[in-house]
Amino acid sequence: MSETSSMREFAVVFRSDDEDDIVSADAPGDAMAVHDHGDPAVPDLAHPVWTRHDTEGDVVEVADVEEVEALVYQDTVTQVRELHSFSHSVRLLFHAATLKFYATIYMDDLLWRAMKSSDFDAAERAFEEFVAQANHRARSEVRRVQLDAANRQLQRVIAESEARAERLRVNIQRNAAQKQRAMDRETELRHSIQQLDAARLQAQLYANRTFRQIGQLHSTCAAQLPRYRGGWVGLRKK
16 A cells, blocks of 8 residues: 555654654654754654653554455454544554554555554554544544534424424415405305395385285275174074
8 A cells, every 4th residue: 555645644653762762653664763963853743752662572663554454354363442433443453473463543444554563552552643543533523423413403493494484374375365255255245135135125115015905905895895784683593
């Protein structure tokens, strides 16, 4: 795997006990990083500086990625620790055959960088450095997740507000329609009442005229009946 500038963010730097020699995990072998004029190089402040042990095997070295992938594929390593943070995962592995510890970092389940050491404390510090880097990258992921959740919540609030506003508009339109129907019905009722009242007056006039005609006809009929003199004629007994 070719090393890019972004991959160098995961470099780890060690300092010897007398602080005269600085060893970078990205440097070839155990070479010390010094300036040509003999002054010790100042490590990047973004990377922690750890004390180098006297034992030669305590130095953390850059491990070959394909080598680590082969060990993992062959299932010859034991996982000591693991941290998952969004697309990143950091693992501390132990290879019993060589007594080596491997600090590895993955992105999208693909091995990115690997460091190895025969000393557990040194390998653990490399693991913790990878963890710090993964957590630093996770801050942007956390922010993205928060903003995405906030936007979804706002979208739900907007959708609920729009639905409520639509219901209110429908209610207003329905109220206006019902009010207009009530006004139309009131007008229709008044017109119907006027027609019925006029019809009642016409019927009353006709009834009155009919009653007068009946009275006149009755008087006429009564006048045409014969009248008996001397009052009522008694009935004779047989």
